[in-house]
Amino acid sequence: MSPMINADDLDRIFKNLDKKNEGAVGIAELHGLLGQIGVHTTPEELDKFVGRTTLDYFEFLFFYEAMVKASKPEHEHEQDLRRAFEVFDLNGDGYISSEELRSVLSRLGLLDEKRGGADDCKCMIGVYDDNSDGVLDFHEFKNMMSVSGFRK
Structure with a gap:
């Protein structure tokens, strides 16, 4: 693609x-x-x-x-992921909360608040939140964004 x-x-x-x-x-x-x-x-x-x-x-x-x-090559991939993570980590604390995710997705027009947007964000966080602390750290975000099992 x-x-x-x-x-x-x-x-x-x-x-x-x-x-x-x-x-x-x-x-x-x-x-x-x-x-x-x-x-x-x-x-x-x-x-x-x-x-x-x-x-x-x-x-x-x-x-x-x-x-x-x-x-992309691994080093470019890591840099892109870091930049994307920083976009979602609005307060710069090293974690993405469901509130931060909701805020960014809403501003991008990718979340319909009337159809349970806040709940959707909590669910998305929950799927990749390995340590169940309610937020995504960079490692968890990286796992969420990773792709495996595909061959070109």
Whole structure:
């Protein structure tokens, strides 16, 4: 995938994949797209990586970003992750709270507060919060953003 793809392009790609207009794309559609762009994986590998049978729009955007970052050399990848982490760590304390995540995602227009945005942020933090302290440190953030199991 090209890092030159902008948000409008990603929106169109998602809508084209979401043929049933359900607000989600399945593993089969995602697998087909990846095959078309030269990322070879099995549906089983993709299912294991994604960890669910469908991705909503927000999850699709994170998936795309993770794929782009995975294609960079390790030192560039680490620097990009550090910069991204700093964007979310609004108070500079070395942790991303659900409130900070909600604030940044809201400002980016990626979170619908009327549809339980704050709860969604707590859930996202909870999935990757290895030590169950309610926040993400850089290592946990890095794990959240990492991609494995894909071959070009």
